[in-house]
Amino acid sequence: MITECPVPRAETERVLLGHGAGGRLTAELLEHTVLPAFGGQEGPLEDASLLPGSKELVMSTDGFVVSPLFFPGGDIGSLAVHGTVNDLAMRGAEPVALSVALIVEEGLELGQLEAVMRSLGKAAQEAGVPVVTGDTKVVGRGAADKVFITTTGVGKLLPGLAVSAANARPGDAVLLSGPIGLHGTAVLSTREGLGFEADIASDTRPLHRLVAALAPLADRLHVLRDPTRGGLAAALNEIARDSRLAVDIDERAVPVPEPVAAACDILGLDPLHVANEGCMVAFVAPDAADEALASMRSLPEGSGAVRIGDVLPADGRPGRVTMRTAVGARRVVDMPLGELLPRIC
């Protein structure tokens, strides 16, 4: 049963935290407030867009506002590199150049800013992408929270790939490169001092080498998406919506680490809604599934790759995502409505 729950009118008059959470409110904000200013958006919303006049260069931008700045497994600096490298990678591109724009709060310790910048520089170097330009603004105390980083990337499409969220086909195998829920629970646990941070580290990492490993699949690779804000549920819903098909996954196949499951249980969160920063879903033609899994598993960042489900014909309900649960029932996997975990990236 899929029922559209309309957002009450009063809620639409001011920006809510949920407008930035990657769920249904975010889609509404984009549709009603942001995109009309640009003459509307044609086609599916992708993480990166082709430069006009170019057949191989794509561009992507992402703002990072994570709190706290430092968390197990990473910090806002490394995250700002990985997030944009991955947005390019999900379009099938390798990173060519990054820009970095800082908005810094007056009073931030210079030592903290230096640590963030060192981490950002190291992450860029490890990903093999140069930071070519930047900008720094300072605002007064209380006008920002420590530091926000916007990274923009230009990438070059890998030849032979044509991935898109609108490109899923009935029968496709749905693959997942690794365990889910680590980033969101690591940040939340650190911020709130919940104690899970000893057992959970963010999965933040660049994914472009994993995509390059899949490049030999060529046109048998249909969709790539990293389940960041809104988690695996949002990623699958967006793909199902843009491809006008149904997606069905198997709960037992989705790798949820034990500490993540424990944290989600206590916090009342669904691991499918928790943000990730170092795994991706790949939709591939059924005859390419084994080859794709082997390619992903050949790299450390894909060592836990698994097949979690299949694409089904829309059957009158395009955009539907369902899950066969561990007890054998089938439930709808909804798009998260609003804010589950604010400032997670």
Added chain:
Amino acid sequence: MITECPVPRAETERVLLGHGAGGRLTAELLEHTVLPAFGGQEGPLEDASLLPGSKELVMSTDGFVVSPLFFPGGDIGSLAVHGTVNDLAMRGAEPVALSVALIVEEGLELGQLEAVMRSLGKAAQEAGVPVVTGDTKVVGRGAADKVFITTTGVGKLLPGLAVSAANARPGDAVLLSGPIGLHGTAVLSTREGLGFEADIASDTRPLHRLVAALAPLADRLHVLRDPTRGGLAAALNEIARDSRLAVDIDERAVPVPEPVAAACDILGLDPLHVANEGCMVAFVAPDAADEALASMRSLPEGSGAVRIGDVLPADGRPGRVTMRTAVGARRVVDMPLGELLPRIC
């Protein structure tokens, strides 16, 4: 007399508003905190950088944090387009594509956000550059101030131009495309309710067509720079520093509108230090000065173009900027030290 005034040690331990003002503190922050993370910066700091592997595509990024969001002559949306288009233009490039990343404070009226986005879309359309990708983050109340916008642009170098802040030559004519001080005083007057906002409007506008009009000068056009943060004084000091030459301007030739002069007088500001968003300096070979002025004056945005000075040999003092004052004396035009007008762009 040029004496380096070292910043006291205690001031270097936390980020100050002045670190974002475009003056000497900004240069220090870049040199000591930001750039070391990227293996140091080679060559002069330009507003836009070449993409690796490309001979014609450049990239630039800029964060906009202006307060208030709306001011006479513009708003944060139009400013975010003009600022990045102009950063590309100052490198001798026409804009190809923009990305837009929003950081929005929870509670902002959606109507205000819509107005900003409409203005941004209109400015992009008027500048002839498409917005190809974007991102929206929302942070809690008090964690940002209404909305910050980071725009990143990719531009294509105009053929035959090779402008750089390091490219000034002795004898060059120093041209200025129009009056100075309008943007900074318009924003400040609006923010503080000083009453000048009835007479002063920001000069925010795109400058790429003005640069295109200068393109026929080819290698006789040496330097382009828009005097934004830190004003004309900072722009000339940066050029003199990077070119290791001296610059001498004539105070009587620098166009300062009467209301700007009055506002600066009351506020104790030097108009040379006030930010602009719609004028530029061009350094051209002496035999190209008349042609360049005629080309600039053929466009509305260059109708007030004037010659304000000359480049002199370093003469043992590279980086020195001097001004012949209206009363016939000669004074040093210093780089502004720190924060004159916070959050002006």
